[in-house]
Amino acid sequence: MVYQQLVRRALFSLGGGDPEIAHERTMAALTRLGRVRPAVSLLRRYFGTTDEHTVFGVRFPGVVGLAAGMDKDGSALRAWPALGFGFVEVGTVTRHAQPGNPAPRLFRLRDSEAIVNRMGFNNAGADALAARLRALGPIGVPLGISIGKSKATPVEVAVEDYRHSLRALHPYGDYFAVNVSSPNTPGLRGLQDRGALDTLVGELRRESDALGRRPLLVKIAPDLTDHAIAEVLQVCADHDVDGLIATNTTLARDGLAAADVPTGAEAGGLSGRPLAERAREVVAFVGRQTSGALPVIGVGGIFDAEGALRMLDAGASLVQLYTGFVFGGPPLVRRINRAVAGR
Numbered sequence: 001m002v003y004q005q006l007v008r009r010a011l012f013s014l015g016g017g018d019p020e021i022a023h024e025r026t027m028a029a030l031t032r033l034g035r036v037r038p039a040v041s042l043l044r045r046y047f048g049t050t051d052e053h054t055v056f057g058v059r060f061p062g063v064v065g066l067a068a069g070m071d072k073d074g075s076a077l078r079a080w081p082a083l084g085f086g087f088v089e090v091g092t093v094t095r096h097a098q099p100g101n102p103a104p105r106l107f108r109l110r111d112s113e114a115i116v117n118r119m120g121f122n123n124a125g126a127d128a129l130a131a132r133l134r135a136l137g138p139i140g141v142p143l144g145i146s147i148g149k150s151k152a153t154p155v156e157v158a159v160e161d162y163r164h165s166l167r168a169l170h171p172y173g174d175y176f177a178v179n180v181s182s183p184n185t186p187g188l189r190g191l192q193d194r195g196a197l198d199t200l201v202g203e204l205r206r207e208s209d210a211l212g213r214r215p216l217l218v219k220i221a222p223d224l225t226d227h228a229i230a231e232v233l234q235v236c237a238d239h240d241v242d243g244l245i246a247t248n249t250t251l252a253r254d255g256l257a258a259a260d261v262p263t264g265a266e267a268g269g270l271s272g273r274p275l276a277e278r279a280r281e282v283v284a285f286v287g288r289q290t291s292g293a294l295p296v297i298g299v300g301g302i303f304d305a306e307g308a309l310r311m312l313d314a315g316a317s318l319v320q321l322y323t324g325f326v327f328g329g330p331p332l333v334r335r336i337n338r339a340v341a342g343r
């Protein structure tokens with residue numbers, strides 16, 4: 001409650017209420033925090049957990065992870081474990097550095113507890129991230145790396161974009177997420193089609209195996225039909241994909257509060273509480289289709305411990321936070337960790 005009444009109010013007011021400026025300043029503060037080792041140790045004792053789980057061969061000290069998009073360039077990696085996260089996913093990173101889409105491109109929907117974004121994979125590029133991770137060393141929890149297509153790269157030659165990022169970052173990732181589901185890069189979601197996905201995942205599987213196998217996951221959109229998800233799952237089975245991330249942001253605008261409808265009409269992907277039910281449905285569908293054999297990281301609309309437990313009960317092996325963390329902060333991570341450990 002203190003976080004919502006005091007800390008969140010202060011954070012939301014940064015930059016005159018501009019969400020992107022608030023995000024940048026918060027990231028800068030967390031980067032500075034990560035350099036203060038006594039503070040990191042103290043916070044980790046309070047927020048952290050030792051409720052260990054092994055998923056796709058990786059040992060996770062907790063089931064709650066930070067979703068891709070929050071720390072694209074890995075600038076605050078020392079801070080996230082201190083706030084209770086059992087793993088961190090950076091990115092989405094692309095082969096080429098790119099500024100992303102023009103601002104404004106991030107919109108906060110307070111009454112709906114949601115966010116609309118059309119960031120467009122703004123990041124410094126795979127080689128820059130590799131250099132940062134090389135200098136940083138291990139962060140104490142598993143590191144996932146989400147890779148995507150550069151906007152300037154034609155869809156027809158997207159495979160080499162992904163392959164370059166995988167090669168550059170391979171030594172540093174505990175798993176790799178293949179992002180083919182963001183709505184903010186033209187043509188990207190077409191890579192979820194069975195033929196295109198088969199080619200992409202097949203090449204990345206071969207590349208990973210040649211470099212030294214790392215778990216490979218595919219991140220899908222919540223807007224896919226059951227038939228389309230089943231085709232994705234067949235591709236995953238054909239190429240021995242290690243897991244699925246369900247789900248990315250949605251183009252739908254169902255469940256918005258009346259006051260948020262005008263802002264919600266902005267182009268981009270919607271994340272947050274309105275996505276919760278659909279995300280669980282996708283996770284449950286994947287579980288039924290694979291008889292629980294394919295591990296799933298569940299993400300979308302988790303705002304409390306009950307929501308995280310429901311996602312796990314739907315079939316997720318791990319969960320991730322993004323918008324829920326924006327609205328609920330570190331106390332949310334702690335509550336989920338305690339609830340999961342207490343089951």
